[in-house]
Amino acid sequence: xxxxxxxxxxxxxxxxxxxxxxxxxxxxxxxxxxxxxxxxxxxxxxxxxxxxxxxxxxxxxxxxxxxxxxxxxxxxxxxxxxxxxxxxxxxxxxxxxxxxxxxxxxxxxxxxxxxxxxxxxxxxxxxxxxxxxxxxxxxxxxxxxxxxxxxxxxxxxxxxxxxxxxxxxxxxxxxxxxxxxxxxxxxx
Amino acid sequence: xxxxxxxxxxxxxxxxxxxxxxxxxxxxxxxxxxxxxxxxxxxxxxxxxxxxxxxxxxxxxxxxxxxxxxxxxxxxxxxxxxxxxxxxxxxxxxxxxxxxxxxxxxxxxxxxxxxxxxxxxxxxxxxxxxxxxxxxxxxxxxxxxxxxxxxxxxxxxxxxxxxxxxxxxxxxxxxxxxxxxxxxxxxx
DNA sequence: GAGCGCATGTAAGCGGTTACATGATTTG
DNA sequence: CAAATCATGTAACCGCTTACATGCGCTC
Numbered sequence: 001x002x003x004x005x006x007x008x009x010x011x012x013x014x015x016x017x018x019x020x021x022x023x024x025x026x027x028x029x030x031x032x033x034x035x036x037x038x039x040x041x042x043x044x045x046x047x048x049x050x051x052x053x054x055x056x057x058x059x060x061x062x063x064x065x066x067x068x069x070x071x072x073x074x075x076x077x078x079x080x081x082x083x084x085x086x087x088x089x090x091x092x093x094x095x096x097x098x099x100x101x102x103x104x105x106x107x108x109x110x111x112x113x114x115x116x117x118x119x120x121x122x123x124x125x126x127x128x129x130x131x132x133x134x135x136x137x138x139x140x141x142x143x144x145x146x147x148x149x150x151x152x153x154x155x156x157x158x159x160x161x162x163x164x165x166x167x168x169x170x171x172x173x174x175x176x177x178x179x180x181x182x183x184x185x186x187x188x
Numbered sequence: 189x190x191x192x193x194x195x196x197x198x199x200x201x202x203x204x205x206x207x208x209x210x211x212x213x214x215x216x217x218x219x220x221x222x223x224x225x226x227x228x229x230x231x232x233x234x235x236x237x238x239x240x241x242x243x244x245x246x247x248x249x250x251x252x253x254x255x256x257x258x259x260x261x262x263x264x265x266x267x268x269x270x271x272x273x274x275x276x277x278x279x280x281x282x283x284x285x286x287x288x289x290x291x292x293x294x295x296x297x298x299x300x301x302x303x304x305x306x307x308x309x310x311x312x313x314x315x316x317x318x319x320x321x322x323x324x325x326x327x328x329x330x331x332x333x334x335x336x337x338x339x340x341x342x343x344x345x346x347x348x349x350x351x352x353x354x355x356x357x358x359x360x361x362x363x364x365x366x367x368x369x370x371x372x373x374x375x376x
Numbered sequence: 377g378a379g380c381g382c383a384t385g386t387a388a389g390c391g392g393t394t395a396c397a398t399g400a401t402t403t404g
Numbered sequence: 405c406a407a408a409t410c411a412t413g414t415a416a417c418c419g420c421t422t423a424c425a426t427g428c429g430c431t432c
Contacts, residue, residue: 229412
């Protein structure tokens, strides 16, 4: 149940509405955790009724009113508690790898287009992350020096960058392997 | 619902019982997909009643009898269908990254031990994968040349290796960053 | 007038986790 | 004699996904 904690962290970094949170989960927080708005609204409601969050109705002009959530005392305590608990190192869960092994029992060449598509998506994510890094942390517009929170955000972003870079390289490896198989093996 | 397909692939590679599948999901298939035996038994039963799998009761001596599952015609067709469907490129879901960003609102130094623990686990997984690669694909005992199925298994394993290597390097980066913050920033 | 961005929700279903349960055989 | 391995299951819960629903204002 780390969605709760991801929301707490995001709201500590910056209070906001469910809608805004959902957008953050498509960007920065989304580097390592995804969530849809339906999920977020439900969790926000539950956390608010549990006293972990405060709500403030914010009337707006030209836009629907919104509810701005912020972290209450008990919410901060709950986060602190979780931060001191050990968690399990995660394991991968990669559908594409299942497909690749499955290709042995079907037509490997048919997989090429699919792998190319994934490669492109990951390449775009990589470019997106790199642009964000330049904008927020390493470019001329970035604050110098970075405070502790920014340093931590940066190292997490570097993790996302490393992941996408690794994935792109691996998918190239997969494509090369499929190509070799398609040409009937390496007996030049 | 890729567990179904992971099971189909695993049973095509080698028929076996639910128990054996559970053990494979701790090893080779587990490089990119995890599942517990409770889950596996339920899915096996469902797939069998849907006609995707065949069962054969295998009496054993000194051990409980087992049910050996193998892929039936419709199961192979279902896999083939899935292989030709596009799937969504996956996103990360990394609790530890949430913790790292959350550390900004708590004590960053308290996270060091946790990160070190994760680093060790991923280091061990990396060593385990490398040993498997040597045993099955690149060592003197490995078959030469590899057939298509083995080439595909190998490229998936290389993905697992690349992932663990990347993760270990990133966790070192995280530890270095936490160290810098603990010493009060990079002012010499 | 269509489509997009802002903003908030409900409902159904299922995949996955956790806990519990059984029972034989082999190993320390 | 306890613990681990082999072997198969049930039950409860919950987090997450998917689909559906509403309504305003701005832009093309």
